[in-house]
Amino acid sequence: MPVRVAENSVPSQVSGTNSEHTSPPACTLLSVGQAFSGTQNVSSLQKEEAWRVNVRIQGCDLEHGYLCGTMEALNVPMADTPVVTFWEGEIVDTKNYTFNTGKWEATPDDDKRHWMKFQCFEPLLSQVEVDGGKSLNLSNYPYIFMRWKEQYFVNVGTDCGLTIAGFYYVCFSCSDGSINGYYYDPNSSPFQKLELKSTNEGRSGFSFSSYELQ
């Protein structure tokens, strides 16, 4: 069990409205090729279900606040194979995206309720309530907030009985590479929790691949 480094400093605010916004840190644990594994709790009234989930980062474009990858759900009921989806992420960098979702049927209230689930969001709340967080400088904050939206099924048809209508509110911890998220879909059970940890395929340490597009 990795130890979470306590980081209590409140991020500085950017003064003035015309100042250059900076991107969040290019965290190596969130770079292309990195893998994560964990669970998604599908809480329902009858029973507690948990799917095993693997995530792989496939693309990252910090300039545009963009991240993408695949999500593999194992032991999904009624599916004979693992179900793989491709998702695209918006990084809340206050330049390309703010804490306000403004789409996918998420109201400001939904946003607040979900972001508040992350402890590390609390210090930001007051400013977010003022301007949606536009004036926050998150570039030195050791957490990265994102929204992940699944775009298509990679290995099964749309008739697999599963839906990708919703999206995830996601919080990534730069220090240990852990990911927490909540699935939001007005038509699904609320607050399905995603919990992932950085994995390294049996190695004793961390390894990093990379590709570059021309």
Next chain:
Amino acid sequence: MNKLVMNFLVTEGYVEAAEKFRMESGTEHRMAVKKAVQCGNVEDAIEKVNDLNPEILDTNPQLFFHLQQQRLIELIRNGKVEEALEFAQEELAPRGEENQSFLEELERTVALLAFEDVTNCPVGELMDISQRLKTASEVNAAILTSQSHEKDPKLPSLLKMLIWAQNQLDEKASYPRINDLSSATLDDPTV
């Protein structure tokens, strides 16, 4: 200045005055070229254009092709089948190689040779007098462009510019001013 005056006369519709003025300037060449094409003397027209300005046909492949095509049509019209075929091979086929759309037009034109009654064949419109007029007006437009005749006459805008410039100067200096635009004499500044 010649151009300015002519330009004004032509664009403002002073036809008679323009006619008179034209005789003294280069416009009659253009008319001669146009007329030559209209009468079917395409070779003569080409030579005249080249005398006027060799760049026109050297830099305008489409116009050059259309003139050559017209030449071919005239040969066919005059029943010179041999000559027409040779001309198509020697002069026009290489243009078709340079440009695919020329090749298509050439194919259409050569098709005229395949019919007994050219005026009533599917490509008969090429034999029509309107084809000559079309080519003539294309040449005419190209010559006009090379002589840069404008849509807006330049004389009024130059006069406007003069008035504007004088108004600006009035505030700053005394200078020989043009008070009477029709005579354009410089009046000495009143001290």
Next chain:
Amino acid sequence: MREHIQACKVHSHPGVVFFHFELLSRLASSEPEVKLRALREVKNQIIGNRTKKLSFLKLGAVPAVAGILADSADGVIDKNNCNNNINNILVQSAAALGSFACGFDAGVQAVLDAGAFPNLLRLLANSNEKVVDAGARALRMIYQSKLAPKYDLLQQKNMDFLISVLNSENENVSGLGASIITHSCQTSLEQKALLDAGILEKLVSLLEGGSLSQRDASLESLATIFRNNSEVVSKFVGPEIGRSLSSVIDLAKDRHPRTRLLACMCLIVIRNTSPQLLQNIGIKTKLIHILLELLDDPGQVGDEAPFALSSLIAQKEDLQKLALEANAIDKLQYHLQRGLLHPRRHEGILLALADMCSKLESCRSKFLSLQALNLVADALTNDSADIRTAACTCLKSITRSIKNLSAGYFMNEMIVIPLVQLFLDPSTSVQVAALGALSNIVVDFTTRKSIFVQCGGIRQLVQLARSMEPAVRSNALWALKNFVFLADNRLKEGVFSELTASLLSSLICDPEPSVQEQALALVRNLVDGCMNSVEFVFADDGLILGAVGRQLQRASKPEIGIQGMYALCNVASGNEFHKEAVMHQLFPQMVDKNQSFMIKFLQSNESQLRTAAVWTIVNLTCPSSPGAYGRLVKLRNAGIISQIKKLENDPCVDVKLRAKTVQGHSEAFGVQPLLEHQTS
């Protein structure tokens, strides 16, 4: 019918050649009348007719005409002959030479070789206006070719001549002056010299009061003088010249397409040189619309319009967005699918699409939704090398779509097979561009990489990694690097057995830094993934690992350090043996007096390099591995642990967090960093 015409395209039959020959002999006639008629005939034969230019050229017509020009200019011809005839001969010979030089480089070369250039210049001083016209026109044709002699603008007497030419009442002569500038002005020094000589004011006056051809020539020269020279641009838009910028803007709406194009190009140069100018969204949109409209022009203007569009939008997201809204992609695609394109236009459209799709995913999905991909794939096999390069460049932009890469959309026979065939293209620029596009396509997260393997792609890439051209070597390695990214071990083994340890280690030590960088990045990806893959660097007695260590010791740029360091970091995430081997690279016996490259990297200004270095130490000291304590002590003794302690306040969050992790490892073993004076 098409077959018939094609069959006709045999070369001129003997009769025609004979006729040409006979015509040439008449040129040599001593009768001025005969000579004049022959000259005129040659001129009328070749104008507009490339084939005839070539055939007369081969028969030696150019030196013959040039000789007549020289003789007449010297007045050698029969002194009793009337002036009128001499002038006519001068006009006709100059016109013929001008036509040989028009849009035909072989002709320009022949005219220059025949020594006609100085004689044409002499015509400018002739008292007869028609002779001056003909001379100026011929010279302008020559100056439109890149073969024309460069005019030295830095010599005062040349500048004086240029000014007198520009001041000429004759529009062909002043147009010639502008052409000389367009051809000859290349350096900022020359641009400055023209500015100081007051040429800018002269060109502006031609722009505002000149004829059509003078305006066009002036626009072209202005763009040449502005290019990348903000000083000249600021003078142009400054208060002294004032209204001229708006004159150019007005000309972008002129009724002559060529003038519109040249005005747009001039404005684009101004904008690209001084980005703070022409920021008005209205002008930006207008430019895009005008250029898209000019695409419809069937001639040269339409051929050049896409190139202008390219230079307007290249690297500029805001303009690409505006162009997308103006339906630029639909229009470009429309022209592309019409076929029968002039090669220049074909190239330009592909390049404009490449620029459109270079940054924005919205543009790429628009492009893909129009089913235009097969049109680009077709162009990969075009006869023209420029078009093949442009098609690869376009493909490179489109394949930047990670969403579609992830879906394996581009890994198919229609694209991959022709691309791999281009690896053997005779043109290096095609090879490099094809490798660039392929580099993107092989970043494929599905299992379809096999298509590339099956068509022999790996073997070809390895061949190209041995190329004499550094750019080809580097791009081949780039493609291999992307190919092995997250690939399974079987595919990696396939690559490695083709590549061999000895070739890879020699590429790591390549003389070219960019090749070193790509080779190291390839090693980095090879040893990632399953634990077995670490063994690649230990093949042939650790040939590759040794090469990585040596290259890091002398790394000439941070990028090389970053890739090499991650390669070591990945090896250090392996077992005890692997970790010790990395330690050995950090402290090779022979160089112990030298500072370890590790200290240098930890102190680097490049945060990515510091990050990679600290990660390596994290892996070497991770407490679960048995040898961690020994390694920690060794690292401490080398001053590395205390160096890392300093990074706990690093401005880069990533570095800071990893430095804390190392500190945590030291504390777990009770290893304290040494104080400064304790390090050896």
